[in-house]
Every structure is written in C-alpha cells, then in structure tokens.
Amino acid sequence: MTSEAAVSTPSPTSSSSTPAKRDYYWLRSFVAGGVAGCCAKTTIAPLDRVKILLQGQNPHYKHLGVFSTFMAVPKKEGVLGLYRGNGAMMVRIFPYGAIQFMAFDKYKKLLNKRIGISGHIHRLMAGSMAGMTAVICTYPLDVVRARLAFQVKGDQRYSGIIDVFRSIHRKEGASGFYRGLTPTLVGMAPYAGLSFFTFGTLKSQGLKHFPEQLGRPSSDNPDVLVLKTHINLLCGGVAGAFAQTVSYPLDVARRRMQLGTALPDSDKCGSPFKTLKYVYNTYGIKRGLYRGLSLNYIRCVPSQAMAFTTYEFMKQVLHLN
Numbered sequence: 001m002t003s004e005a006a007v008s009t010p011s012p013t014s015s016s017s018t019p020a021k022r023d024y025y026w027l028r029s030f031v032a033g034g035v036a037g038c039c040a041k042t043t044i045a046p047l048d049r050v051k052i053l054l055q056g057q058n059p060h061y062k063h064l065g066v067f068s069t070f071m072a073v074p075k076k077e078g079v080l081g082l083y084r085g086n087g088a089m090m091v092r093i094f095p096y097g098a099i100q101f102m103a104f105d106k107y108k109k110l111l112n113k114r115i116g117i118s119g120h121i122h123r124l125m126a127g128s129m130a131g132m133t134a135v136i137c138t139y140p141l142d143v144v145r146a147r148l149a150f151q152v153k154g155d156q157r158y159s160g161i162i163d164v165f166r167s168i169h170r171k172e173g174a175s176g177f178y179r180g181l182t183p184t185l186v187g188m189a190p191y192a193g194l195s196f197f198t199f200g201t202l203k204s205q206g207l208k209h210f211p212e213q214l215g216r217p218s219s220d221n222p223d224v225l226v227l228k229t230h231i232n233l234l235c236g237g238v239a240g241a242f243a244q245t246v247s248y249p250l251d252v253a254r255r256r257m258q259l260g261t262a263l264p265d266s267d268k269c270g271s272p273f274k275t276l277k278y279v280y281n282t283y284g285i286k287r288g289l290y291r292g293l294s295l296n297y298i299r300c301v302p303s304q305a306m307a308f309t310t311y312e313f314m315k316q317v318l319h320l321n
Contacts, residue, residue, distance in 0.1 A: 025320075029105065030098040032314035037097015040307035041089055046082035047299035048089070049073065052149045054292040055255040056263060057283075060152045066295040077153035085149030088161050092141030100134035101311055104196055124197040131192020132185050139184065140177035143168070146258040157262070172260060180257030183272035187250030191243045198239035199308050203227055206235070219316045226316070232309040240304025244296055249289040251296075252279060 041048070050069050053061045060076070061069045073081045107126035135142075144164045151157060158164045168176040206214040207225055215225040227235065244251075253275040260266050269275040279288040314320075 026102065028318040028320060029102045032098075032311055032318055032320060033101030034094040034098035035314055036101060036307050036311035037093045038090060039310045040097070040303045041093045042086075043306050044299040044303045045086045045089065046070070046073075047295055049082050049084055049086075049149050051292045051295050051299065052085075052146060052255060054295070055252050056150050056259045058150060058152065060155070066292060070295075081153060084151065085145045085147075088141060088145035088148055088164075091161070092138045092145060096134045096138040097307065099137050100130050100192070103133045104130035106130075120197065120201055123200040124193045127196025127200075128189040128193030130196070131188040134192075135181075135184055135188050139181055140165075142184075143177055143179060143258050146255060147260075147262060150259055150262055168260075176260060179260050180254040180272075183250045183253040183257065183275070186272065187247040187254060191247040191251075194243035194246060195239045195304060198242050199235050199304075202235040202238065203232075206231065220319045226312060229309060229313075232312055233305040236305035236308035237301040239308070240300040241297055243304075244300040245293075248293055248296060249276060252276075252289055252291065 047070075050066065050073065053069060053073075054066065061072060064072055070082075077084070104126050107129045108122055111122040111126055144161055147164050147168070148158060148161070158167060172179070206227065211225055214227055214231045216228050218224040218226045250272070253269075253272050256263065256269045256275050256279065257272070263269070265278070268278040276289070282288065283291065
C-alpha cells in the first residue's frame with residue numbers, strides 16, 4: 001500500500017482522458033475545495049467577527065479584550081450579531097476555497113514537471129501562489145464582508161451586500177474594492193505557503209514513518225494510504241497556528257486598509273508600511289500589531305484543521321485520489 005503523499009493524483013490531462021472527463025475532474029476538484037472552505041469558515045464565523053472588531057478598534061468594543069468582546073456582542077446585538085457579515089463571507093469563501101485548493105494541485109504539478117522543483121520547497125511555493133491567486137480572484141467580496149462585519153447594531157452604515165458595493169463604488173471608486181490588497185498578498189504568501197507546506201510535510205512524514213499508527217486506506221482507493229481523521233485535524237491545526245504567527249501583523253494592516261472610510265483615522269492607513277508604522281506608534285506591538293492574536297489562535301487552529309480535513313474527505317467522496 002502506498003501513502004497518498006507519495007502518489008500523484010491521477011492526471012486529468014492524460015492522453016486517454018477526453019475533454020469532458022477533464023472538465024468533470026476539475027469541477028469535482030473545485031467543489032471539494034469550495035465545500036472545505038465553507039465548512040472551515042462557518043465553524044469560526046463568530047470568532048472572525050470579534051477579530052475584525054478588535055483589529056479595527058471599533059469604538060463600541062475597543063476598550064474590551066477578546067473574550068469580553070465575545071460576550072458583549074450578543075448582549076448588544078443579539079446572538080446573530082456574531083454572524084454579521086457571514087453571508088458575504090459564504091459568497092466569497094466557496095470560490096476562494098475552491099480556487100485555492102485547485103490552484104495548489106495545479107501549481108504543484110507545474111513546478112514539478114515544467115520547472116523541476118520538487119520536495120518540500122514545491123509545497124511552500126505552490127501554497128503561496130495558490131493563496132495569492134485565490135485572494136486576487138475574490139478580494140472585493142472580502143472587502144464587502146469586512147465592512148459589514150465592522151458594523152454594530154444601531155450604528156449601521158450599510159443595509160446589505162449590494163448597498164456596500166454601491167457605496168464603495170460611489171465614494172471610493174473601483175480602487176476601493178482593492179484597498180489593502182498589497183498587504184493581503186504579502187501576508188498571504190507566507191501564510192498560505194506555510195500552511196500547505198506544514199500540513200503536507202506533517203502528512204508525508206507521518207505516513208512514511210508511522211503508516212499503521214497514523215494512516216488508513218482511502219475509502220475510494222484502498223491502495224492509497226491517507227491520514228486518520230483526528231490526525232488530519234491535528235496536522236491542519238498545527239499548520240494554521242504556525243502560519244498565522246508569522247503573518248499576523250500584515251493581517252492587521254490589511255483589515256485596517258479594507259475598512260477604509262469606516263475608520264476615523266483612515267487617512268493614516270494609505271499604504272501597508274504607513275499602516276504598520278501608525279499602528280505600531282499608536283498602539284504598540286501587543287495592543288496594535290498583535291491585537292486579537294489570542295483570538296486568532298483560537299479561530300485559525302479549528303479553521304485550518306476543518307479545511308484540510310474536509311478537503312481530504314471530499315477528495316475521497318468525489319474520487320479525486
């Protein structure tokens with residue numbers, strides 16, 4: 001029996017495959033990634049809302065910490081307040097997750113076959129490229145979602161997703177939909193790269209050295225060895241925590257730039273460097289650049305664990321192994 005990490009996924013571009021079959025393969029791959037992304041984000045939607053409120057120094061909650069904000073939001077806005085902006089997130093996250101996972105497989109094969117890069121380094125590079133590709137394709141929806149999540153009940157500027165689109169286009173122009181794109185891409189490169197690299201390395205090394213303890217036969221292909229579910233969750237969580245620690249300050253800069261005119265000090269956040277410098281000088285490291293990091297550990301561990309585990313499960317359901 002061979003570990004999944006050591007076997008290439010059956011190529012959808014083999015000479016024996018027809019164009020229809022190739023399209024069907026990529027459709028299944030797209031769906032697998034989209035479902036994985038939606039499951040992951042739904043799991044941690046309340047934590048995401050609190051993180052955005054803290055990163056943007058929302059005046060209604062800026063005097064509170066992570067857990068006190070988490071308790072205060074339902075009291076002020078109701079339980080559904082924890083899910084404010086989640087509709088826009090679901091609209092964005094399905095194509096985001098689908099593109100990211102599908103692009104990762106594509107870039108990995110490209111780096112290996114066309115450029116000759118293999119081993120652990122091609123996971124790092126392919127993950128970075130896949131993350132940036134997904135961000136560029138779905139970024140306007142992320143901006144809309146951030147604006148909605150930053151609102152507080154009783155102090156709302158937007159009535160819904162369409163209203164945010166219209167308002168940004170009218171007041172800020174097309175460039176408003178891409179505010180904060182640069183720090184997002186800069187932050188996404190190490191985050192996505194390290195996530196895929198860490199998960200892939202833990203998976204391949206685990207199946208190589210401890211196949212009986214950590215692995216089991218794939219449900220769609222008994223000749224392929226995959227990680228057990230709880231090991232998948234563990235590896236995904238470790239990957240998310242490690243990647244988030246490295247890239248978090250850039251995530252803070254990204255959110256503040258995305259919020260734009262929703263912040264009273266938006267004129268101080270015109271570029272990634274200016275934003276990082278302003279946040280550091282005004283709030284410091286702990287309460288500025290790493291504000292909300294403890295919450296991010298709580299959210300990124302289950303999020304990445306769920307994303308990788310769901311994708312591995314969907315690969316078996318849709319016969320992608």
